[in-house]
Each structure stands twice: as C-alpha cells, then as structure tokens.
Amino acid sequence: MLHQAEPSSGRVPLSPEGRLEGRGVGDDLIRVLIIDDDEDDFVLVRDLLMEEGAPPYAVEWVSTSQGAIDAIRARKHDVYLLDFRLGELNGLQVLDAVADTMDPKTPIIMLTGYGDRDVEMAALRAGAADYLPKPQMTAELLGRSIRHAIERGRLEYLEFRDQERLRLKDELLSRVSHELRTPVAAIHQFVSLVLDGIAGEVTEEQVRYLGVAMENIESLSRLINGLLDASRAAAGMLVAERHEVNLGSAVAEAKASMDALAGQKAISLLVDPTTVIDIYADPQGIQQVLVNLLDNAIKFTPAGGQIRVTAAIDGDQPRFARVCVADTGPGIAPEDQEVIFEALAQLPGQERSGRKGLGLGLHICRDIVVAHEGEIWVESEPGKGAAFWFTVPLYSLTDMLRGVAEKAMRLRSDIVLYSVHLLPRRADLLTYNRLVRRVRRLMERATLPDDVVVAGAQREGGPTSLHAVAAVGALDAPSVADRIHRLLAAQADTRACEDGYEVVASAEGATVGAEWIDETVQRLCDRIAVAPVRPQ
Amino acid sequence: MSGTKILIIDDDPDLTLGLTIRLKANGYSVASAADAVMALTRVRQEQPDLIILDLGLPGGDGFTVLERLRANLSMASIPVIVLTARGQQLAESALQRGAVAFFQKPADNDELLSAISQQLAPRDAEGPG
Numbered sequence: 001m002l003h004q005a006e007p008s009s010g011r012v013p014l015s016p017e018g019r020l021e022g023r024g025v026g027d028d029l030i031r032v033l034i035i036d037d038d039e040d041d042f043v044l045v046r047d048l049l050m051e052e053g054a055p056p057y058a059v060e061w062v063s064t065s066q067g068a069i070d071a072i073r074a075r076k077h078d079v080y081l082l083d084f085r086l087g088e089l090n091g092l093q094v095l096d097a098v099a100d101t102m103d104p105k106t107p108i109i110m111l112t113g114y115g116d117r118d119v120e121m122a123a124l125r126a127g128a129a130d131y132l133p134k135p136q137m138t139a140e141l142l143g144r145s146i147r148h149a150i151e152r153g154r155l156e157y158l159e160f161r162d163q164e165r166l167r168l169k170d171e172l173l174s175r176v177s178h179e180l181r182t183p184v185a186a187i188h189q190f191v192s193l194v195l196d197g198i199a200g201e202v203t204e205e206q207v208r209y210l211g212v213a214m215e216n217i218e219s220l221s222r223l224i225n226g227l228l229d230a231s232r233a234a235a236g237m238l239v240a241e242r243h244e245v246n247l248g249s250a251v252a253e254a255k256a257s258m259d260a261l262a263g264q265k266a267i268s269l270l271v272d273p274t275t276v277i278d279i280y281a282d283p284q285g286i287q288q289v290l291v292n293l294l295d296n297a298i299k300f301t302p303a304g305g306q307i308r309v310t311a312a313i314d315g316d317q318p319r320f321a322r323v324c325v326a327d328t329g330p331g332i333a334p335e336d337q338e339v340i341f342e343a344l345a346q347l348p349g350q351e352r353s354g355r356k357g358l359g360l361g362l363h364i365c366r367d368i369v370v371a372h373e374g375e376i377w378v379e380s381e382p383g384k385g386a387a388f389w390f391t392v393p394l395y396s397l398t399d400m401l402r403g404v405a406e407k408a409m410r411l412r413s414d415i416v417l418y419s420v421h422l423l424p425r426r427a428d429l430l431t432y433n434r435l436v437r438r439v440r441r442l443m444e445r446a447t448l449p450d451d452v453v454v455a456g457a458q459r460e461g462g463p464t465s466l467h468a469v470a471a472v473g474a475l476d477a478p479s480v481a482d483r484i485h486r487l488l489a490a491q492a493d494t495r496a497c498e499d500g501y502e503v504v505a506s507a508e509g510a511t512v513g514a515e516w517i518d519e520t521v522q523r524l525c526d527r528i529a530v531a532p533v534r535p536q
Numbered sequence: 537m538s539g540t541k542i543l544i545i546d547d548d549p550d551l552t553l554g555l556t557i558r559l560k561a562n563g564y565s566v567a568s569a570a571d572a573v574m575a576l577t578r579v580r581q582e583q584p585d586l587i588i589l590d591l592g593l594p595g596g597d598g599f600t601v602l603e604r605l606r607a608n609l610s611m612a613s614i615p616v617i618v619l620t621a622r623g624q625q626l627a628e629s630a631l632q633r634g635a636v637a638f639f640q641k642p643a644d645n646d647e648l649l650s651a652i653s654q655q656l657a658p659r660d661a662e663g664p665g
Contacts (some may be wrong), residue, residue: 174623178592181621182548185641189554192645198561221642228623 025274030146031076034061035068035094036083036111041134045081045111045142065089065097072098072106079146083130084112084119092119095126105129105156107149111137126481129153152445170228177224184224188217226360229288242372243396243436243454245286247277247311247321254290255309258298265303269294272310277321278395285368286392292361293388294324300329300386314391320374321394326387332380341366341376365390397528400453401521407471409517414477417527418443418468418484435466442484443468453527469529540656543584544568545575546619547593547600551641555588555619562649572596576604579611586655591620591630599633606634615655619643 032049042061043117060077062068065086072080072094084091091110098106104491110123110131120131129149193199195210202210255271262269279286290309297307305328314322332340341362356435369376369390380386408415420439436454443452449468454468472480542564547569556566569578572595578632579587587605591598596622605611617637618630627638637651 177623178621181641182551185621185643186548186550186554188642189551189558189645193554193557193561196561196645198557217642225624 029056029058030150031058032060032081032146033068033077033079034059034083035063035065035071035086035091036061036081036082037063037086038083039063041083044134048137048139049140052139055205063087065094068094069097070107073101075101075106077108078150080106080108082108082110084123092122092126095128099127105153105155105160107146109145109149119329129499138360173228177228178215179222181221184217184221188214188221191217220450223360226364227362229364230239242280242282244278244397245281245283247279247323247392250279250281250283250286251290251311251323253308254287254294257291258294261295262307263297265298265301265305267298267301267303268306269298270306270308272308277311277313279392280395280400281372281392282368283368285372289365289368290323290325291391292365293390296361297325297327297329297388298388301327305329313394317391319394319396319399320391322391324387324389324390324525326385328385331382331384332386333382335378337378340378362388396456396522397453400455401469401524402517403522404453404469404471405517405524413471414470414480415520415524416447416470416477416481416484417524418481419527439466439468439484443470447472447480455535469524469528538563539582540586541565541567541582542586543578543582543589544588545570545572545578545593545598546588546590547571548590550650553557558649559652564652568577572598572601575601576611579605579614584614586652587614587616588619589616589635591618591622591626599629602630602633602635615646617651617655619648624648 034042035047036045042063046059049059062071065088068080068082068086071077082091082094086094089097093113095108096108105127107129108127109132110119110128111132111134112119113134123131129152130145132145137501189316191210191213194202195207195214220284251271255269259269294307294309300308307325307327309319309323309325311323314320365388366376369392374391374393376388377388378386378388405413407413411415418439440454443454452468452470454466468484539542540563542559543651544552544555544566546555546568547570551624556568559566567578567582567584568644569575572593575589575593583615589601593601598618602618604659605616612634616634617640618627618635619641620626621641623629624638624640630638636655637662639648639651644650
C-alpha cells in the first residue's frame, strides 16, 4: 500500500465535476493524499487511516511543498491532509499558492504537531476545511474530519455550480437588456422631439399617432426591465435571504414607492391598518410582489378609482398571512384568471379581456410567492374590479428551531447558538442584512449548509441583535462556536466601525436528547428573545 | 441660460444627436465626446457647466471617467448626471462616486431637464465663482 506518488509535471486535466460530482460520504474509496516531509509522521497518519478503515482509503504521499501544490492543482484526490511544517514552504503558504483553485472548494485538512490558535484561524481563513493537532488525533477524529470535509466540499460544489449558472444567466440578460435599451432610447428621443414640436409644427393627427408610438415605446422599455426581474425571480434570487419581515412595514414601503404613480391618476391608495404580523420572507422579494401588484392595479384602475391593501392572518391556514390588493378596475374574465399569471406566451388571451400590457409583473409575483411556499390567485367579476390575493408563511421561530432540534437529535449532534449584538443607533437595515448574510455564510461553512436558522431580535427602532442556530453535524458545539466567533471577529476587526455592529461572544452549545426537544426549543427561544442589549 | 454648456459623453451617435437637439431646444449649448479617452480632453477644452455621462463607453468604464473627473481639481465641481442603458442597481455606486443624478435609458425628458436645471440653478444664483 505504501507508495510515494510524486505527480508528474504534466497536469491532469480533470474538471471539478469529474472530481466532485456524485462523490460523497458512502462512496467506496476515498483517495487521500498525505502531504508531510517527515516519513514517520506519514506512517503514523496512514496507520490511523488504516485503523479507521471504513470506508477504505487509498493513500498516497508527497513530501515536498511543490509536490503538494501540483497535486492539489491536479485535483486527483478526494481530500488532502496537509502538514503545517514542510520543507521550503509551510502549510499556510501552500494554501495560499493554491487559493485560486479553491473555488469550488478542495477539501484540505491542516495537520500540525502542536495546537496553535493563530495558525488554526489562519488555516481556516485560507480555506482549509479543518485543522487537527497531531498529538490529539485519533483514528475516529481523523475519519470524521475527512468525511465532514468531503461532504461539505460536495455541498459547496453543488451550491457553487448553481450560483454559477444563475450568475451566467443574469449576466446574459443584463447584456441583452442593455443592448435593447440603447436603440429604444434613441427611438424614444427622436419620437418625442417631433412630438414636442421641436422639429417644427405638428398637426393634431400627428400628435395622436406619435402619442401611440410613444406609449408603445414606454411599454417596451418596461418589458425590458421586467425581463431581468423575471429571470431573477425564476432563479430564486428573490427568496435567497429569508428572515423575519414585518408585513405592515413592507406594505407601507411599497405604498410609499407607488404613491406618486397613483397620484398621477388621482387614484386613492389605501392601506388598512393591520396588527403586527411578522412573515418569513426575503424582504426584497416580498417588496417586489407588493410593488408589482400595486403597479398592476394602478395600470387598470380608471382615474379617480381606489386601491385597497389589506393583510391578516389567513383564516384557513393559521401559519400563513394573507394579503389582498383590491382595485376598482374593469375586472378579469373568469377564463383569463388563470392565465394572467403565466409569462409572455399568454398575452393574446389577456388582450381579449381588455387587460393588455399584463406581461411579466404578475408572473414574477407568482414565481416569488410560490418560492416562498405561498399561493397567489385573483378573485374578480368583470366590471367589478379585481382582488389579487397571496399568502406567505408567518415567521415562526419555534417551528424553525424545532426543525433544528429534531435534526440534531437524529444525528446525535450538538446545537450551536451564536449571537451578535448590534450597536442600536447605527444598525440600519442595510447593515443588518449584510450581517445576516455574513453570519449565515460563516455558520454554513462551519455546520451543514442547509441547516441554519438566522433570527433577529427586533426592538423599537429596528433590529438589535442577531442569532444563528444550527445542528453542528460531526463537530462539537464549543469548537464550532469558537471558530465562527473568531472568523467573524477577524472580519469585523476592520469593518466593525463602518458597519455599526459589535461582536459579543455568546456562543453556546447544547446536546439534545429525544425527550428534551420541547425544552431545547423553549430554551433557544428564550435566549433569542431576551438576548441582552449592550448599552452603547 | 444660453451661455450654459452641457457636455454629453456617450458612444451612441443617434442618442447623442437626439439629446443634443433636445438640449439646444431648451437653450443650452452642447458639446459631445464619444469615448472615455476623449472625455477628459473635451472637458478641459469645453469647460462645461454640466456633464451627462454614459457608463458603458469604449476605451474605459464610465465609472473611471467619473473618478478621474472627481480627482481633478478644476473639474471636480462640475455636476455629472449619469444616463445609462445599464441596470438601475448601478445607481448607488454612481451616486457614491460623485454623480448628482442617475437616469436609466430611455429617460423621461422632463425629468432629465428638471434635474439639469436643478443642478444649474444654484450656480446661476451665485454668479460666476
């Protein structure tokens, strides 16, 4: 079994897909490359792997840093065990040298002869999946670390591939809409030059004709804008960051942005006062739904009409909120009530009902609402206005925490709770959202990616603290908490001031026994709800 | 107002022509530049009171032009209005880099003209300085 495998100088053109796709814990053979300049240490690590035994490992060894760099770049192995002490370069420098190939992530575990916090953090920041001090290393620990690194690498790869696909699509559509807007802008300018009499006197008839051209140019440019929105909604980009959103504030914000448009047609835009309802939604996504529905209602409501927005807990499904945007427009024929949510292909059907121009707006609404696990529909009788309804899940911390607790119990895993406190006066919503993303990402790196609950404690005047809860998988809670804290603090060092938040160490772990689920959920809820706010 | 000069920096000749006619009809005198390399030279030559800047330019990004303008003492005070076919999401970074307004093409002429006169109004009131 012992053979030294120095990779040849020719690199193996193995794609990331060839390496990672379909590769996960449970596959037959795990190809391990041990990178160590000391043969005794190599033998020690190899023997631990042999002892661990299942799944079987195919072990290779390189002893030089250049050999390591070449091998990692070639990506022929499932996991790399990288010793900190190498000949000419140390392990961190090796990580640095391969950093450009680390996306999607290559599972590299850093081994060292001694425990050093600074090296540990530097290694994790440089992209190592884990860090193990050799003196404390057991066969079990090593095996677990390897499985964890591979599984996380696989999930990250899948995520990376999805993101990449979305990014390309987004970029393509950005370019297409840019290319379309330029000629539309030129047509717009020249038609309006004639229309405004700048090119000489225009007859009444000419004004009428050019007016029609102008309306169509404007609707074309709205369609171009919608194209990009539609692709983002379909790609799930408008449900990417779901957290606690106050429905009343969201409605008020949408109303504020549409008031001017409604005012132009002397339409009164009314919002019924609602009790406090918190929904579990992407704030940008939900804003888009509300704005599109209002835009649609304004478009079809005659001058002097009325649009009314109401929101309440859904009587039929108590875990959902139900929002209604009702207008006094011409209404929608029954046969068209289904198709109006379809994309452009359905336009001819809508023209029959006299609601031309319904293009992507409602389609985008449906994509977003469905991605939020809600429903959207319209109730209308021709001539009596239309009422658009949609449902969106209520924010229930208890339900989400229960999910984590149950998972932790199944995996016999610890739960980690990580809290960040915000400086009250400086924590605007933008800062908060950025912090939510950052904490979520760090949690996802340290635990299993699909298993993170991020909750904000809201006080008057905005969010004051942020809590992330997750089952930690193979690792133990204290070390995960510690790791997240150090990573966040390292990032926060340079950004704390401008971002207006402060990292307060209050990570804690818990192990969940079957009989303790309710109690655990309750305790986590309490911790999150009563998290102390530090005076500034 | 007839002495007020606006420089259009845009690579689309049709758009530049249309906008020039529109601005002249509103009493402004107009000059133009079609790429990023020429832009600064034209600013120096023409000494405009206001600049309308496209972001997608040959020879360099519109943002680069914006930054160079801001870095140059004699040009830093000229208000820049961004008029671009690119996405609305760039508005924030354009404003951060010193643009006074952001319009997506096709822009509403009335809104554009009112943004222009708003920028020029305080200057007229203060006189040359």
